[in-house]
Amino acid sequence: MIHHARSALAGVLTAAFLVATPAAASAPGTAGPYTRTVEKGHVLACAGTEGGTRVDIELYENSAFGTHVQVSVRTAETVYVRGGETDGGLFDGGTISRRLVVEPREEAARSSQTVVISGSYAPAGPRERVHEVHDEPFGPVVTKGWRVPLSAVVTVNALGQRVGLACDPAFAFDLRVRRPAGSVDRA
Template sequence: MTYRARLAVAGALATVLLAPTPAVASTSSPSSGAPFTITREKGHVLDCSGEHGGVHVAVQLYDNSAFGTHASLNVRTADTQYLRGGETDAGLFNNGTLSRTLVVDQQGEAAGPSQTAVINGSYTPAGPRQRVHVVHDEPWGQVVSKGWKTPLSAAVTVQVLGQRVDLTCDNAFAFDNRVWRLVFNES
């Protein structure tokens, strides 16, 4: 996956997860009169995948101090697909380690029983922190993120369907940003 693609995945994940959430601070811009919010957001993003014994696993893990913890898990075999996505309990990222047990539901018309997936791993800083300044438009307004991100090196495994799948994390970083959300269209 290219650097731009990894940034796009992280940006899309952050946008989808953060946009509908109420803001922490609200005020109006003196020049535009439009309301805006400011939040301080710290957290982690891991986007990992792997395959072993015919079991393909893709996982996206995300935590944000202002908006909570989210996990998305996709498990695929030649015959079935299992999914789990949405909010999860806090504490997923814990001082360099991560551990979570999730129940994944089989998809399709003949959906069978759910399965348990256990995610374990570790992460460490993998380089110097990098300045972030991202501006993107939303249907309701504009989002500006400024701050820092630190690349992470992660070793993650998922135990599911009787297989231990080692994952490669193409997109892994910690972040510490101030985020402005300027609302142009209130509905």
């Protein structure tokens, strides 16, 4: 589910970029109106196992499109999941902290469980230039800006286990994104 973090995050980022459409503006030398957004935030995809409990998480916070969390907690008996939007402030000045309720996927499983995600993050290298062009059915999406690799120490308390997680990818971003106006309506 979450094990293909790099490709999954690319999909999450692309989907999140298409959630809202700000006011359109014409780009010089182009055939039509485009929307432009400034997007700043963080991405972490982490996984770990302890005492028979496997935890996978994806944490995504974007100034233009909100905060999204995906959690999977697996035991030999069942899988608990949570995904979707959550309150902002997930990444707060080097600290990560969130309490979430995860639901069992199987009807016969135990009731909902609470998980606590906690940890810290810091820049782990020089910022890297980003320039990507994605051809979408509605036209090209151009992303320019910066990405900074992060080191992260993250643990999850779930089902009576404290699970240390390894995070890859982990980065902060500051991007300018241009996409055809109305692309959300056509997607």
